[in-house]
Amino acid sequence: MAEAVLIDMFSEEVTSHHYCIKQFLDAAMNIVLKKSDATSSIYIMYCQTFGCDNNDARGLFLHAIRSFQGLKKRIELISTAGVAATLYNVKQKLDESNISRVQIILPKSRTCLMKAFIDRLFTQVYTFEYVLLELNYAQPENSSQSSNVEQAITEKQLELVECDIQIFLGTLPARGELTILKSPLIPESLFNHGFTTRCGGVSCIPELSSLNLYSSNIRKDSPAVVAENLRRLSVAVGFSSKSFYLVKAAHASDVWIMGQKEPDSYDGIVTNQKGVTVAAPGADCIPLLFSDPVKKAYGAAHSGNKVRHMIS
Structure with a gap:
């Protein structure tokens, strides 16, 4: 059973509206209650630039999970300017607690992209269970992709993943x-x-x-x-x-x-x-x-x- 749970809130479909945030977090928290250890740490990962400033974002997430009071003490919000920096931050916290069994809850469409980051920032010492959520709310009119379809990662996206990681590590x-x-x-x-x-x-x-x-x-x-x-x-x-x-x-x-x-x-x-x-x-x-x-x-x-x- 997972010792830590990561909830991926980087998707624009998830953070496009307050209702979407609440629906996604409701589904994620119900999975946490059913499938994770009672003492596992919970990290909600999101981008600082998803549409409001960092304090507003924290308020939105805390409001969205208000009905899960029993989990609040185990939840930590982690936000940086990019996925690489956020996952690096999470990894440090996992290592400090000697945690290696991790569950990731994320939209189905982001699976391949997230795995690309995980493969480069972690090793086989860690085990990851991917729990895929299907989003039921309407997609934006200009969206050509469905969040409920696992999107294959392109060579260009892999280059961007590696570039994001290299740029971030170079700033340390x-x-x-x-x-x-x-x-x-x-x-x-x-x-x-x-x-x-x-x-x-x-x-x-x-x-x-x-x-x-x-x-x-x-x-x-x-x-x-x-x-x-x-x-x-x-x-x-x-x-x-x-x-x-x-x-x-x-x-x-x-x-x-x-x-x-x-x-x-x-x-x-x-x-x-x-x-x-x-x-x-x-x-x-x-x-x-x-x-x-x-x-x-x-x-x-x-x-x-x-x-x-x-x-x-």
Whole structure:
């Protein structure tokens, strides 16, 4: 059963009239009463610019749910200028409460669009149940789409989703100063190199804060946040994030020689190609960098803690 419920009020059809708001929230709250845990948090998400100022909007929503007094203490209204910012705000609240099972109540027409945001801002650590509401009130005369039909998302819409996320994440303040440590053993005139610290990124998960550069299905840090951390690192150091390669660590001995077929997993990368950045992760493991100034070759390797434990 869901530990938190998100109610999507971003649709113009939902917020076009006071009656529409009340009808949608009535239906959503009845679903909450029937299908959610009695202690689950409820987040009503809406856009600040849906037609009235923020205080008026809050008043409308609070008035619309006045008949559900038993739920009021569990309800929080969350409003920002965009979907990405709102979902990011919600995710922080979920993470603070260690919540991973989430129910989303939304108009059927917005399902694919919402899933596109969720896929980019969350990982598989979280499970989402989508409850689709069919809207029975009349559509605006100039509307060519029905809210009761699940609309397939277009390539253009996907680009807008990714743009919304990237722009928002780019506005977040860095957590600490981005610092690059250099090795005197590697000639700086030949190889742009360095070791990052934990500081200077935007990741807010405590164990991953803040310059996390690795995303996986078992972590809470989303691919979008990791991509923003990498973007900031690339700007600071001077490389292209599009030609950045991180080893796919498996605590084994496989090495990928760039130019040959890429293995499914490998703990080392070597190359002599120009304009390529290779890297290895390090947490309780040790990242190693290699350079050959004669052959102009370089590499990165992940020295896993499992191997070190076996040796010690």
